[in-house]
Amino acid sequence: MRIQPSQSVDNTSYQYYVDLLQLVLDTTSDEYGPADIVTLESSLSQSRGFFMLKNEQLDVYWAGTSIARERDYLAVTVPLVGGLLGNRVPVIMRNRLSEFAKITTAEQLQKMVACQGSQWPDSDILEFNGYRVERVISFSLMYTMLEQQRCDYFPRGINEAHAEVDTQGHETLMVYDELILRYPLPMYFFVNKQNLLLAQRLTEGLLLLVNNGKLTEFIMHHPTTASIFPLSRYQHSRVISLENAILPANVVERAHNNWIGFPKE
Structure with a gap:
């Protein structure tokens, strides 16, 4: 399972997505078989990462979604960090x-x-x-x-x-x-449009983690994200709401059951 490398030592959230992907693969191994994660060596910009995904040089790429990205790639439409990224x-x-x-x-x-x-x-x-x-x-x-x-x-x-x-x-x-x-901006796993089996595996694994509560547990206890809880610490923060004009029309609806972040306005 070929994935992107970290962009920088500052990019500490990178390990969160690697660990989550491994958890999804482990969760689905009985049905789909074992899978090893292989990290590419050279750092990639987002445009380069999606180019390599299209050309089957990468198997999984994670990024914030957009209309264009969901048009050109298969998005596994389960938000990887609930409603927190936006x-x-x-x-x-x-x-x-x-x-x-x-x-x-x-x-x-x-x-x-x-x-x-x-x-x-x-x-x-x-x-x-x-x-x-x-x-x-x-x-x-x-x-x-x-x-x-x-x-x-x-x-x-x-x-x-x-x-x-x-x-x-x-x-x-x-x-x-x-x-x-x-602003609403879910982070998704993306795969090549032809890789239907992998998209199915990732979807099933993530939905299983959502339904059994293990995704929320993972977010609340991973070293990268644990310190932000409880979310009530932000209840007095000043909130400025922005419009996301590049968001696919049904993204909020599809995320409804997988949303663990702040209450929707």
Whole structure:
């Protein structure tokens, strides 16, 4: 089972998806047989990862969904982190805390510049909603640019931010979780359109984990995501809701039974 490598040592959430994929494969091994995960060596941009998936050089690729991605690939439509990914918190420089503490409206935040992945759906979503975005091709470079104050903040999913900022070398950064940018963006496993058997295996495995409660348990106890619970800690955060214009029309409906994140508005 060929998968993408981590984009950077800062990308601590990578291991979450590897471990979840292994759990799904183990859960379905009696019916489908054993499977070994093989990680490719070279780091991939999202466009390169999807290109390799289309050309059968990768077997599984995980990413936020979009209309175009579900058109061109088979999406396993079970959100891998429930509703958490679309709740973004700014990673900021510690010395700018007082500045961000004064932000109470979307208009104030729109004057600032967000570092964001050049090929991530998030960049399109932010720009569609009137936010200024510095598109960056390299994951690790985004944190470097933030530390060099070449952008003002780096929006990360609440399931990602704390684990990444806690890595060595980010002492000047902090997660400002008093402010949440919220938009629907489920993270899915994607496979080649011809690989129907693998899509079926991943779907069955994930749905089994949802129905027996083990996916929620996995999210709540994995080292990458455990520190964000209980979610009640965010009940007093200021929430700015954004529209996701590239979201497939039925995505919220299909996610209804698999949603463990914040209550839908």
